[in-house]
Amino acid sequence: MLDDFLVRAALAGLAVALAAGPLGCFVVWRRMAYFGEATSHAAILGVALALAFSTSIFLGTLAAALAMALTLGGLTGRGLAADTALGVLAHGALAFGLVAVSFLRGVRVDLTAYLFGDILAVGRAELATIWAGALIVAGLLAWRWSALLTVTVSEDLARAAGLNPARERAILTLALALVVAVALQVVGALLIVAMLIVPPAAARALARSPEAMALGALAIGAASALAGLWGSLVFDTPAGPSIVVAASLIFAASLVLPRLR
Amino acid sequence: MSLIATEGLSLRYGPVAALSNVNIAIAKGEIVTLIGPNGSGKSSLVRALLGAVRPAAGRITRAPGLKIGYVPQKLAVDARMPLSVGRFLSLPNRRPEPEVAAMLARTGVPGLEHRQITALSGGQFQRVLLARALLAAPDLLILDEATQGLDQPGTAAFYALIEDIRRETGAAILMVSHDLHVVMSASDRVICLNGHVCCEGHPRVVTAAPEYRALFGHGTHGTMALYQHAHDHAHDACTHEEKPAHAR
Numbered sequence: 001m002l003d004d005f006l007v008r009a010a011l012a013g014l015a016v017a018l019a020a021g022p023l024g025c026f027v028v029w030r031r032m033a034y035f036g037e038a039t040s041h042a043a044i045l046g047v048a049l050a051l052a053f054s055t056s057i058f059l060g061t062l063a064a065a066l067a068m069a070l071t072l073g074g075l076t077g078r079g080l081a082a083d084t085a086l087g088v089l090a091h092g093a094l095a096f097g098l099v100a101v102s103f104l105r106g107v108r109v110d111l112t113a114y115l116f117g118d119i120l121a122v123g124r125a126e127l128a129t130i131w132a133g134a135l136i137v138a139g140l141l142a143w144r145w146s147a148l149l150t151v152t153v154s155e156d157l158a159r160a161a162g163l164n165p166a167r168e169r170a171i172l173t174l175a176l177a178l179v180v181a182v183a184l185q186v187v188g189a190l191l192i193v194a195m196l197i198v199p200p201a202a203a204r205a206l207a208r209s210p211e212a213m214a215l216g217a218l219a220i221g222a223a224s225a226l227a228g229l230w231g232s233l234v235f236d237t238p239a240g241p242s243i244v245v246a247a248s249l250i251f252a253a254s255l256v257l258p259r260l261r
Numbered sequence: 262m263s264l265i266a267t268e269g270l271s272l273r274y275g276p277v278a279a280l281s282n283v284n285i286a287i288a289k290g291e292i293v294t295l296i297g298p299n300g301s302g303k304s305s306l307v308r309a310l311l312g313a314v315r316p317a318a319g320r321i322t323r324a325p326g327l328k329i330g331y332v333p334q335k336l337a338v339d340a341r342m343p344l345s346v347g348r349f350l351s352l353p354n355r356r357p358e359p360e361v362a363a364m365l366a367r368t369g370v371p372g373l374e375h376r377q378i379t380a381l382s383g384g385q386f387q388r389v390l391l392a393r394a395l396l397a398a399p400d401l402l403i404l405d406e407a408t409q410g411l412d413q414p415g416t417a418a419f420y421a422l423i424e425d426i427r428r429e430t431g432a433a434i435l436m437v438s439h440d441l442h443v444v445m446s447a448s449d450r451v452i453c454l455n456g457h458v459c460c461e462g463h464p465r466v467v468t469a470a471p472e473y474r475a476l477f478g479h480g481t482h483g484t485m486a487l488y489q490h491a492h493d494h495a496h497d498a499c500t501h502e503e504k505p506a507h508a509r
Contacts, residue, residue, distance in 0.1 A: 028341050029339050029341055029342045030339075031339070146352060146353040146354070146355075147353050149352055149353070150352045150353040152339075152342070153336070153338055153342070153344070153349070153352060154333060154336050155313075156308070156311065156313060156331065156333050157331060157333065157336070157352075157393075158353070159311055159312060159313050160311050160329055160330070160331035160394075160403075161352075161353050161354070161397070163353060201341075204341055204343065207343045208343050208345065208377070209343055209344070209345060209348055210342060210343060210344060210348070212343065213342075213343055
């Protein structure tokens with residue numbers, strides 16, 4: 001079954017939905033869209049480093065995303081990173097990454113695969129890595145769910161309840177870096193944030209509890225992945241962007257449908 | 262033996278001193294009202310008591326196993342987070358539904374469990390926050406500007422509720438207020454803060470005086486009292502120009 005590239009692609013898409021849906025809820029609630037953008041753009045820099053040092057793309061991406069997320073976390077924690085600073089870092093990291101890749105002579109790199117994903121080329125080994133990463137993210141979020149929610153609602157209330165907000169923020173940072181590394185091959189660096197934000201935004205309209213919103217985001221992400229893959233086959237369109245198109249259409253429907261009832 | 266005490270507590274934000282040499286102690290079952298003008302360091306002191314900011318100097322001692330219930334000054338729940346009142350009261354620890362319902366009834370907002378947090382009025386939300394703090398069965402309840410946004414009868418009703426809760430649970434209460442003259446009459450002590458402790462004393466209950474009626478109108482049921490400041494110094498840039506006690 002895993003011999004079929006389409007089955008592998010579908011499984012990779014589902015793994016991304018599993019991790020990005022619930023984590024994306026926190027990105028939406030904590031208004032971290034730009035934060036996520038900067039972190040995912042740093043992945044291109046990670047690709048360049050991985051190629052330069054001949055290590056795995058997954059590890060290079062993970063390291064670069066983690067470094068960026070920690071830097072940003074430190075800045076925002078001290079109230080320094082405004083919109084502008086985040087914008088500089090987000091696009092600076094992307095530009096540095098693109099330039100760095102071009103310096104790698106003798107390496108033929110298809111940058112589109114990293115910018116927009118290459119889900120149809122996911123092999124068995126990559127599929128295993130993607131699922132391992134996604135399960136770690138889902139496990140982290142399930143384990144810390146209540147604490148993460150409390151910290152997101154109010155850091156002062158969390159502290160009064162004996163929680164350590166810095167620790168919960170660090171868990172979200174780690175989860176974000178993992179999602180970036182996992183989703184790079186599926187939707188590409190430029191569209192990872194879409195998988196974090198669009199499914200939760202679509203789930204919001206129907207959800208009455210945070211848990212329902214997280215599960216709804218997961219389901220919508222999964223449906224988008226499958227629908228996007230199907231669309232890319234039928235209409236011969238790029239798979240990664242097609243997945244995001246499917247998610248966006250579901251979001252649009254979530255805005256319109258409740259009003260028709 | 263006090264529940265919580267500060268010794269020579271100083272707080273700084275970068276080069277700015279927020280508090281210097283603050284010594285306060287709150288005993289079991291005591292109601293303490295902390296007043297001071299805007300920017301006087303009231304909220305900083307509360308955050309230090311909660312352990313959210315590290316003292317630049319001095320220390321804070323807590324009774325072993327001290328449980329603090331905290332009602333924050335303001336709390337904006339993002340409209341994109343669907344959150345019912347019942348779920349909010351179960352953060353981070355799950356509470357049994359009957360317990361949640363009983364506590365909401367106790368704080369005067371019965372039957373709100375399934376209402377979304379973002380659909381509450383200011384007064385309802387304040388009581389929900391109080392219910393949440395009380396569910397932790399605190400030894401010390403800290404209320405930061407809890408009556409902000411409430412009208413006078415609303416404030417009076419809230420004060421009466423706090424008084425009842427102290428009587429029922431025996432919890433000590435630290436009530437933070439920016440109103441420099443009118444305080445909760447049940448306060449055992451009033452501490453006036455302006456970067457440091459300016460003065461400390463008892464509120465004057467003047468409920469019987471006709472001036473009181475003129476000032477507060479009817480319906481506050483004696484829950485409010487006047488506080489007479491007794492500063493032994495004057496502030497140049499202070500928003501409250503009190504006559505020092507010795508100049509009276």
